Amino acid sequence: MAKQSMIQREKKRERLIAKYAEKRNRIKETLKGKISFNERIELYKKLEKLPRNSSQTRHRNRCWATGRSRGFYKDFGLSRHVLRELAHEGNIPGLTKSSW
Numbered sequence: 001m002a003k004q005s006m007i008q009r010e011k012k013r014e015r016l017i018a019k020y021a022e023k024r025n026r027i028k029e030t031l032k033g034k035i036s037f038n039e040r041i042e043l044y045k046k047l048e049k050l051p052r053n054s055s056q057t058r059h060r061n062r063c064w065a066t067g068r069s070r071g072f073y074k075d076f077g078l079s080r081h082v083l084r085e086l087a088h089e090g091n092i093p094g095l096t097k098s099s100w
Helices: 004-032 037-049 080-089
Strands: none
Touching (some): 004 037
């Protein structure tokens, strides 16, 4: 089980990403257009003033059952350990554990 502080930090990042997504996208779209050098610098300064944790690249996927960040399967939202246990028990429809 992951530390609760790490799980809460990720939840906070998700809230910040949602809050500033529109503003961040608007600034980035303006940067793609043909603008002068000084305007470009001003827009980069606006981007820098946004919170760091509002950037999508700082988000880390975590298992919803254990909070583990490594070995994460996006299709299921689970880490490899939990996915394997649930597959053995037959709790995931259409997923079977291979054996040969």
